[in-house]
Structure formats: structure tokens, C-alpha cells
Amino acid sequence: xxxxxxxxxxxxxxxxxxxxxMVIIHxxxxxxxxLGTVLxxxxxxxxxxxxxxxxxxxxxxxxxxxxxxxxxxxxNFLMTLATIGAFILGEYTEAAAVMLFYQVGELFENIAVNKxxxxxxxxxxxxxxxxxxxxxxELVKVDPYDxxxxxxxVVLPGEKVPVDGVVVEGESFVNTAALTGESIPRGVKxxxxxxxxxxxxxxxxxxxxxxNFDDSTVAKILDMVENASSRKSKSESFITxxxxxxxxxxxxxxLIVAFVPPIILGGGFATWISRALIFLVISCPCALxxxxxxxxxxxxGAASKLGILVKGSNYLEAMAEVDTVVFDKTGTLTEGVxxxxxxxxxxxxxxxxxxxxxxxxxxxxxxPIAKSIEGAYLEKGETINKESIEDVKEISGKGVSVSLDGVxxxxxxxxxxxxxxxxxxxxxxxxxxxxxxxxxNEYLGYIVISDVIKQVAKSAISKMHKLGIKNTVMLxxxxxxxxxxxxxxxxxxxxxxxxLPGDKMSELEDIITSKCEGKKSGxxxxxxxxxxDAPALTRAxxxxxxxxxxxxAAIEAADIVLMDDNPEKICTVHDIGRKTLTIVRxxxxxALSVKFLVMILGVFGIANMxxxxxxxxxxxxxxxxxxxxxxxxxx
Ligand code: AMP
Numbered sequence: 001x002x003x004x005x006x007x008x009x010x011x012x013x014x015x016x017x018x019x020x021x022m023v024i025i026h027x028x029x030x031x032x033x034x035l036g037t038v039l040x041x042x043x044x045x046x047x048x049x050x051x052x053x054x055x056x057x058x059x060x061x062x063x064x065x066x067x068x069x070x071x072x073x074x075x076n077f078l079m080t081l082a083t084i085g086a087f088i089l090g091e092y093t094e095a096a097a098v099m100l101f102y103q104v105g106e107l108f109e110n111i112a113v114n115k116x117x118x119x120x121x122x123x124x125x126x127x128x129x130x131x132x133x134x135x136x137x138e139l140v141k142v143d144p145y146d147x148x149x150x151x152x153x154v155v156l157p158g159e160k161v162p163v164d165g166v167v168v169e170g171e172s173f174v175n176t177a178a179l180t181g182e183s184i185p186r187g188v189k190x191x192x193x194x195x196x197x198x199x200x201x202x203x204x205x206x207x208x209x210x211x212n213f214d215d216s217t218v219a220k221i222l223d224m225v226e227n228a229s230s231r232k233s234k235s236e237s238f239i240t241x242x243x244x245x246x247x248x249x250x251x252x253x254x255l256i257v258a259f260v261p262p263i264i265l266g267g268g269f270a271t272w273i274s275r276a277l278i279f280l281v282i283s284c285p286c287a288l289x290x291x292x293x294x295x296x297x298x299x300x301g302a303a304s305k306l307g308i309l310v311k312g313s314n315y316l317e318a319m320a321e322v323d324t325v326v327f328d329k330t331g332t333l334t335e336g337v338x339x340x341x342x343x344x345x346x347x348x349x350x351x352x353x354x355x356x357x358x359x360x361x362x363x364x365x366x367x368p369i370a371k372s373i374e375g376a377y378l379e380k381g382e383t384i385n386k387e388s389i390e391d392v393k394e395i396s397g398k399g400v401s402v403s404l405d406g407v408x409x410x411x412x413x414x415x416x417x418x419x420x421x422x423x424x425x426x427x428x429x430x431x432x433x434x435x436x437x438x439x440x441n442e443y444l445g446y447i448v449i450s451d452v453i454k455q456v457a458k459s460a461i462s463k464m465h466k467l468g469i470k471n472t473v474m475l476x477x478x479x480x481x482x483x484x485x486x487x488x489x490x491x492x493x494x495x496x497x498x499x500l501p502g503d504k505m506s507e508l509e510d511i512i513t514s515k516c517e518g519k520k521s522g523x524x525x526x527x528x529x530x531x532x533d534a535p536a537l538t539r540a541x542x543x544x545x546x547x548x549x550x551x552x553a554a555i556e557a558a559d560i561v562l563m564d565d566n567p568e569k570i571c572t573v574h575d576i577g578r579k580t581l582t583i584v585r586x587x588x589x590x591a592l593s594v595k596f597l598v599m600i601l602g603v604f605g606i607a608n609m610x611x612x613x614x615x616x617x618x619x620x621x622x623x624x625x626x627x628x629x630x631x632x633x634x635x
Pocket of ligand 1 (some may be wrong): 367369398399435476478499501
């Protein structure tokens with residue numbers, strides 16, 4: 001319990017004790033005195049006002065403030081109206097008790113909300129408290145905010161890495177469980193990047209920081225999680241709108257109950273006003289207003305525990321409705337680690353020369369294909385003299401060209417060869433990616449590169465189909481042969497290959513719009529690894545970035561981030577989304593039906609003030625407990 005909650009609890013106990021004392025004095029002393037009615041009522045009102053004001057003062061003040069601001073109808077107004085009415089009717093104990101129980105419910109809500117909020121941040125367990133900086137041979141603890149880029153920090157065994165950095169001294173294992181949900185420690189040595197939020201499980205590490213705290217992975221993630229609750233789901237917005245119309249309607253209904261029956265039936269005002277007040281207490285919409293966001297908060301918390309960051313309730317809700325998942329192939333379904341498998345010469349140079357020319361052409365490109373060709377060349381102990389390279393061009397979705405000692409070298413796919421007018425022989429046999437190489441107009445041969453299909457991708461796709469995700473689609477710039485092979489291995493239903501980056505967007509657009517025009521309304525998720533995928537991640541109903549750790553652009557563009565590279569987590573988050581929605585719906589139906597029932601009982605004089613309090617506070621507490629089940633979600 002925090003300070004505020006402790007204060008609230010003290011106030012509850014104090015007013016409860018005072019209320020009991022007042023009841024005893026009332027029954028044993030005041031009732032025995034022979035007083036005039038007016039004096040009797042004045043004394044009782046004054047007595048019961050003490051516990052009532054102690055516990056309900058804040059509610060009265062809030063209701064007053066809201067009225068002055070023109071926002072009359074909320075639960076504070078309902079409670080105030082109902083309890084003042086009870087005083088007027090001489091139901092003093094009930095008036096104080098209603099406020100008391102209302103506060104008990106509020107306290108409970110407060111604790112629950114706090115608990116799930118700490119669950120979200122503590123489950124991620126990320127926030128680093130300090131960074132060690134060496135000063136005059138001693139380690140000094142400083143606030144991570146004060147560490148400037150390029151400083152050297154020391155991370156001792158068992159400590160959390162406070163800021164992103166590169167290892168300059170030491171060797172160790174770091175546990176990324178807090179970020180990825182994956183608990184196998186990863187070995188790091190000099191030159192490796194270590195992300196904030198990881199825990200050092202081995203020896204002492206000295207890091208040179210590459211980012212300040214605000215730009216570090218941990219700060220980005222915390223920021224995202226903390227802002228998640230501000231993106232409202234449809235159910236939440238519905239409840240907010242609902243409460244806006246509901247409260248005034250209830251007040252009108254209460255007025256009707258109070259005055260219409262006695263006017264028609266003649267007399268009995270006190271009875272009907274009392275029923276109207278009971279009706280008001282029951283009608284308080286707190287259970288709904290609180291438990292719906294609580295349910296989503298629980299779902300987001302459960303997901304973050306498993307290394308899945310969901311940026312808002314709306315995405316969790318949409319995830320439950322996904323029936324089409326579109327994948328980018330490279331890096332998402334495949335490891336994205338390419339290896340040179342074959343070098344085939346068709347012109348006037350040998351294999352070594354062909355690899356050298358290709359490596360020179362690719363050395364400025366960051367494409368995984370380029371990296372693998374450059375890597376294969378450097379592995380042979382060769383070096384690249386970048387000074388001899390000029391006029392570097394990267395043609396998106398096709399390849400590269402450079403000018404090397406006055407001749408132009410091209411490396412890329414068949415589209416590139418066609419574009420530059422090189423006559424070449426197309427290779428349709430191999431299932432890897434084929435990079436054709438040409439020097440000016442002369443075709444020199446090709447290099448075959450292959451990527452490895454992710455082990456878990458196959459089971460992930462079959463799980464998705466079982467979960468009711470009807471359509472799985474793969475988009476790739478790769479050749480049809482390779483694309484079909486990968487899709488066949490994985491069991492993906494639809495494949496679009498040989499796409500340029502722009503084509504990928506238009507295919508995605510087609511998939512999304514054909515859905516909108518069609519009969520069904522399932523949502524479309526796009527899954528990418530974040531490299532070149534930002535527009536698609538943004539355009540899809542839900543953008544899911546995989547293995548995006550350390551990639552700020554992907555974390556920013558995506559709606560859901562899978563911190564590890566496991567596509568099975570898509571099934572997990574789909575499942576969490578569905579379970580969350582079920583709980584939220586249960587709460588809505590439960591709260592509304594209990595309230596409706598007790599309201600009717602109230603109107604017919606069967607429910608008293610105590611049942612009314614249960615219908616309000618009790619339902620809220622039960623709905624909150626139901627929402628908190630999500631925090632215990634297991635895969
Ligand atoms: P992407 O959409 O970036 O995956 O690229 C689609 C296709 O373009 C790849 O499968 C390659 O055939 C070709 N490509 C793109 N960049 C390069 C490059 N740097 N070197 C060779 N081929 C490339």
C-alpha cells in the first residue's frame with residue numbers, strides 16, 4: 001500500500017469506528033430521551049454528519065467542483081445526491097454507510113490498479129537505478145540520466161545494464177529475459193553491443209555508452225508501456241461514451257420513480273423518494289468504468305511478461321480479430337542470415353575475381369545479401385580498397401552498381417540485368433537467391449546465396465491456422481522459385497514474389513481493401529523485421545515488428561513489438577487478445593445485468609440501501625478481480 005492508500009484506509013477505519021459509536025449513542029441514549037421531532041432530527045443529523053463528512057467529504061467536494069465546471073453527471077454526483085437524500089429521509093446510518101462502502105470500493109480499486117501497473121513495469125523489471133562510473137580508481141554510483149554518450153561505465157556481475165553501450169573490456173553472459181522473455185543468457189565480448197535492461201550474469205564488464213538514457217532501449221520500452229493505457233480500445237471508448245449518456249438518464253429515471261408513482265397513486269412520497277435514492281446508488285457505473293481498462297491493462301501486462309510489447313489496448317483488441325497475417329519473408333520467416341553457397345562463372349573471370357568484383361560492388365550496401373557477399377570475400381583474408389570505388393548506387397529491390405577503376409560493376413537480380421541491358425542466362429534451378437554480376441555490358445556469372453528457414457516458423461504458421469487465422473500471406477522481393485520453396489516448407493497459403501518495395505505496399509493495400517469490401521471484417525496484421533518495413537508496419541491494421549530489439553525505427557512504427565525473433569509469439573498475443581476481450585465482455589455483461597436486476601428490485605421496494613451498496617461496490621470488486629486474472633496468463 002502506498003501513502004495515499006494508507007491515508008484512505010485510516011479514514012475508513014476512523015469513520016467506521018465513529019459510525020458504530022454514533023449508532024450506539026443513538027439507540028441507547030437519544031432514542032430514550034423525550035425530544036421534539038425537530039430537535040431529535042437536528043441532533044441525529046449533526047451526529048451522523050461527523051463520520052459521513054470524514055469519509056465522504058472528498059466525494060462531496062468533487063461533486064461540487066464538477067457542478068461548477070459544468071460536468072454535473074458522474075458517480076460523485078450520484079453518491080452525493082443519494083446520500084443527502086437519505087439524510088433528509090432520516091436514513092442516517094445508511095447515508096454514512098453508503099459513503100463508507102463506496103470508499104472501501106475505491107480503495108480496493110486503487111490497490112488493484114496500482115498492482116497491475118507495477119506488474120507491467122516490474123514484470124519487465126527494467127528500470128535501472130544507477131550506473132557505475134570509475135573515478136580515481138573507485139566506483140561511484142550515478143543516476144543513469146547523468147551518463148553522457150561515450151562515457152565508460154562498469155557493470156558488475158548481477159547488475160542491470162543501465163544504458164546501451166559497446167563492451168570495451170571484459171567478457172560475460174547477459175540475460176535478456178527482461179527484454180525478450182527469453183531466459184537463455186547470451187555471451188558478450190569486447191566489441192559487442194549490450195542493451196540496457198539486460199542483466200550481467202557473468203564477469204565484470206566495462207562499456208562505452210552509445211546512447212544517453214532517454215534514447216536507450218530501456219527508456220524507449222518503458223515509455224511505450226507507460227503510454228499504452230492512453231490508447232483506448234473500442235470497448236473503453238464505448239464505456240466512456242456510455243457513462244456520459246447513462247448517468248443523466250439514470251437521474252431522470254430516479255426523478256420519475258420519486259414523483260410519478262406517488263402523484264398517480266396519491267401520496268407515499270417518502271417511500272418512492274427512498275426507492276429513487278436506492279435506485280441512484282445502484283446505478284453508479286464504477287464497475288464498468290474501472291474494470292474494462294483494468295482488463296486491458298492486465299492483458300498488456302501479461303504480454304509484456306512474455307517479451308511482447310503492446311502499444312495500446314486498441315491493438316490488443318484488434319489482435320483478437322485478426323484473420324489475415326501478412327509476412328515479410330527475410331528476417332521474419334527466415335533467419336535473415338545469408339551465406340554464399342555457390343559461385344558460377346559465365347564470363348571472362350574466375351570465381352575469385354567474380355567474388356571480388358561482387359564484394360566491391362556490395363561493400364557500401366547494408367542489405368543482408370550484400371553483407372554476406374562482402375563477408376565471404378573478407379573471410380578469405382582479403383581487404384577492400386574503398387578508395388577505388390566511386391559512384392555508388394543502390395537500386396531498391398534490384399541491386400547495386402558502382403564504378404571501379406573506370407568500369408561499372410553491377411550486382412543484383414534479373415530486373416537489374418534487364419534494366420541495364422546485359423544479356424544473361426536466367427537461373428531458375430537453384431532455390432537460393434541468385435545475384436547476377438556484370439561488368440559494363442559483359443555478363444560475368446552469378447553467386448547463389450541462401451537463407452535458413454526459422455525452425456519455429458513452421459509450427460507458428462500451423463498454430464495460426466489452428467487458432468482460426470484463415471489467411472497467411474508472404475510478400476517478398478525474392479525470386480518466385482525461392483519464395484515458393486519457403487512458403488511450401490512453412491505451409492503458407494498465398495505468396496507474392498519478385499516484388500519491389502512499392503509493390504509490397506500495394507499488395508498489402510489490396511489485401512486490406514479487399515477485406516473491407518468483402519463480407520467479413522477480420523483485421524490484417526503485417527509482420528516484418530523492421531528493416532525497410534516501417535511503411536507497411538504503419539499501414540496494416542496491426543504492425544508487428546519482430547526481433548526489433550535495438551532497432552528504434554521498427555519499435556516506433558510497430559503497434560506490437562516481439563522482443564525476440566519467435567513468430568510463435570504472434571499466436572500468443574492473439575490468444576492474450578482473445579482472453580482479454582472475453583474477460584472484458586464478461587465484466588460488462590455481469591455488471592450491467594446485476595445492476596439492472598437490483599434497479600428493478602429497488603423500484604418495487606424489494607432492494608434496500610444495503611443491497612444497493614453491494615450492487616455498486618461488490619460488482620466493482622468482483623469485476624476487478626476478474627480482470628486481474630489476466631496477469632496470471634500462461635502460454
Ligand atoms: P528486398 O526487397 O530488399 O528484399 O530486395 C529484393 C531483391 O532485390 C532481393 O531478393 C535481391 O534479389 C535484390 N537485391 C536487393 N538489394 C540487393 C543487393 N544489395 N545486392 C544484390 N541484390 C539485391
